[in-house]
Amino acid sequence: MGRMGLDWVTPYDTAALLWFLVLWVGYTLYTDHTPARHRTISSAISRRRTLWLREAGHRDLRMIDTAILGNLITGVGFFASTTILVIGGLMAMMGVTAQVRTALSSLPLAGAASEAALEAKIAFLLAIFIYAFFKFAWAFRLANYCSITVGCLPASAHADSERSRAISQAAAVLSIRSGHHFNRGLRAYFFALGALGWLVHPWLFALVSTGVVIVLYRREFNSQAVIELRRLEETESRSD
Template structure:
């Protein structure tokens, strides 16, 4: 039984939207908590970032470091630009909502929804990618701050001093924070794909949200990439499995 409220908004739509928000926020809070007992791609990669910054202290000319950072910044800029296009496309759909509803009315696998419900779904999708854009923009700013910190690195002959090691650690931490922010933007893309399932049926929306959580969890905590990068694991066994 599906209870319908005002303007065709149903109980299952409320439940699926609540599950979507709870799953997204809950997973983000759990995955991004810095628990030393939990090995993740973020925790393992931080050691590589720290080593990168320490090695950079010894280089007279940091052309390779600049190239690496340039690649990272370009990839984030691409996702930020794409988010803007998606937001624009979603907003444009409000103008042709009646035509979209007419096109989907004859599709048997798409649940019938009122105009208000369509507007709520489109607004939810737009908000997801607005969130993603702000995360990507903040990640870019954090990488810019990291560049400034690297610019303050001392000369190579002072690379082993406590001051030099401390500033290298700060640069690595800013790098890690920037990547964490970027990861949150990427998660918004994943959950945005799940939100598309809401246009088909609320229960498919629930299932798609659960699938996204499982996929992200496996990639961040159980992937072969993590086992290969983790110095404590037997990476040779990864390729034999």
């Protein structure tokens, strides 16, 4: 086989990779495509986005809203530009796999790996970050589209008009979709931390990936932040 053939793949590598994919795909399906999605912090924030942009229609001075939009765009842009740097670093690593292999071999848990194996693992990391970049780039564009749509809101005197409500709803959808893709990009970053373990040992790859899902689940469903948001929604529903 050629240098990038599959002769380097061990049963441990295969098992760890399959476990990683099951975790990522399974967690994404559970969090984004089952009834459990309504209990996530992302869902709670999406409802906040809708309420925020509905309230924006009742304000004549929208400096608060433009400041929020600017902060959101800056955050997404930061991750998009950072991801480009990470991709460049990984591409540079592909050209010095011999040195990287030597450096990794000094780690306590590092197993023996050929240069072909190391190149394939770096390429796998590269694919994850390319995916993350596309998510961040699309989130950035949607955040800009949301800003433009908010700029179309009429004066507060017409806030209850059908046109104003339609613009607020469209802006909310754009903001929610931007947040959705941004969250997918961040999730890729978390799982990339698990994939880093593959450079050392397949079992570390599987272990860290499992830990990533535990951390993500706790923060998405049981963190103090989501508890406070649920409490806020309950208070608002009682006041209505």
